[in-house]
Amino acid sequence: FWGEDCLQEFDGMFAFAIWDEEAKTLFCARDRFGEKPFYYSYVSGQQFIFASEMKAIFAAGVEQDVNQEMLFRYLAHDVVENPAAKKETFYSNVSKLEAGHSLTIHLGEEPVIKKYWFINPTIDYSIGFDEAKSRFRALFLTSIERRLRSDVPVGSSLSGGLDSSAVVLAIDLLKKEGQTQKTFSARFNDKEFDEGRYIEMVVNSKQGIQPYFTWPDQEQLYNSIQQIFYHQEEPFGSSSIYAQWEVMKLAKQNNVTVLLDGQGADETLAGYIHYFDPFFKECYLKDKKEWKLEYTAFKDLHEKEITFDPSFFLSAKFPQVYSTLGKLKRKVTVPAYANDFESSFVDEYKVSLPFEQNRNNLNNTLKFDCEKYGLEKLLRYSDRNAMAFSREVRLPFLSHELVNFLFTLPSAFKINRGWTKRIMRESLSDILPEEIEKRVDKLGFQPPQQKWLQQKGWKNLLEDANLNLKKMRILKSNSNFRNWRVLMASQLLNTKW
Incomplete structure (x- = not known):
């Protein structure tokens, strides 16, 4: 056909x-x-x-x-x-x-x-912000509606951040009267990392939401690390993947097969704090007065200052020159890893930085992260965790129709006066609790990893991993390189399928 x-x-x-x-x-x-x-x-x-x-x-x-x-x-x-x-x-x-x-x-x-599919970052400057808000809301709700189609129970993962809260409350808006939505969240016995206050804010804002919680800890991770790697098959970024693992396990224990999730919003709506760098460069190149206004608003909202050193201006105005100078600098400077890696390992496999990208334009930066590096690794983590428990994760923010539309929008519709995800915040302000709509301190399912790795069992595991890489002549005999990457590398080299 x-x-x-x-x-x-x-x-x-x-x-x-x-x-x-x-x-x-x-x-x-x-x-x-x-x-x-x-x-x-x-x-x-x-x-x-x-x-x-x-x-x-x-x-x-x-x-x-x-x-x-x-x-x-x-x-x-x-x-x-x-x-x-x-x-x-x-x-x-x-x-x-x-x-x-x-x-x-x-x-x-x-x-x-x-x-067969390309992201086209060509901006449509003819669209007004109000019209864009209406179209965003319509496309987002359509995406939610399609992903609710199922012959098995559907729920959602809720971290307390803007994205997952938007998904949960959009589902509440669309679901049948009297229908209950089950949400699944990871919490931590550490106030610095626990998002419980925001999760409960979403749950308590509607009557038809039934929350379930899991409380990951370092001992459970210690006992599960090999099983998680078995399903992931390749190194993964941090222990936050374990928190997601526990959420999927919780969904299985409560007989919910499909979970809607907020993944993909950060990379398409400019949610990460590091997106301010290409945004500020774009503003500087277009309108220096506007750049100063945007930076002042950022500083006031985030209570954080940015030092615009010569490298900022050079990379903004002359990105190719900046890139060339960077390559020359790396050729004449000794990289930090040289103190830890065996010279034979470095000499044989040393390559230039894995990618170089001109980050002086927000939309092009988002395109790179969606197509080249950033989004797909997170999708791998999520899918592997879900399938380990025979769960299915659906991602409303990655409707291609919605993504296509977002890439036609001016940068100011995504970042404006210190706020990320501007169009989503304003489009969904009527369903989001105000405190969540105005959040700038998102954590997500982020465990206290550094504290966990200081525990005795983890120290022994990191020491074993360090010794293993020394035996394989990857690390020098005097290397104290003991971190998550060493642990993942050791798992990779020692796992036989």
Whole structure:
């Protein structure tokens, strides 16, 4: 009917392969953002093996070789993907089909990989803010409505931040009268990290919300770390993944199969604090008076000052010159990791920084994070945690229609006078509690990781990981490099599927 054009009609997450017996053709595809995984191993003229987990490919006889260059990037630069070669994984013999791509193999021929979806960051300056608010709200609620379609129980994950609160309260707006919405949240016995006050603010604002809580702690993480890595298969960023793991477990214990989640809003609506850097550079280049007004508002709202040193102005006005100078500087300076890594490991696998990007424009920065590095790793963490408990996560903010629209909007519709996610805050102000709408201090499911790693059991585990990397001649014999990355690298090198 549609043929390969079917991909333009689909909304949401998918990864599939269809064999056409008549044409002797295999057609494979992955959703636009990489919500679902698609791994494969290809040997020309011999075999094409694919699966949703890498361990299944190893079980089919593919050799499990760690990608040493990816390992170096991770240990040296704390990156878990290669933006310059998105198909790479932490295993040399396994590739991933990139998000927004299809792969076609005709029997006896080489695979053909095509990109079928593109983010176009061209701004539509003709749209007014009020019209944009109305369209955002309509697209967001449509996305929620579609993702509520299910023949199994649907709930939501609630962190107390703006995004998950918006999802929960939009569901409440759309659900049938008398219907109860179950929410699942991670809390912590540490006031510095616990978001309970905001979670309860959302829950108590409506009568039809039934909350469930889990209380992750360092002992549970210690006992679960190998199981989590078994499902993740590759290094993951921090213990916040464990908090999400416990949320998925909680949903299973309470018989909720589908969870709506706020993932993707930060990367499409400019939610992270570091997005102020490209925003300020964009303002500076367009209108210096406006730049000063924006910075003053930021400083007053966040009670934080930014030092605009010469590098800010150089990278804003002459990004290529700034990039070239950065490369020259790195050539003549000794990197910090040189004190810890064996020279043989560095000399063989040292590469330039895993990516260089011109961050003097907000929309282009968001595009990079959605397509190249940032969003997809978070989607991997989430999907693996969910599938470990046979749960399904659906992401309303990643409706491609909504994302397409957001990338046509001027930067001031996303960041304005110190506020991130401006259009969402104002579009949904009637359903959000005011204190949450005005939040600037979001934590999310963020455990007190540094405190946990100081406990005796964790210190021993980090010491073992350090010794393991020394035996493999990755770390020098006198290295005191003991952190989360060392732990993840040790897990990677010692796990046999």
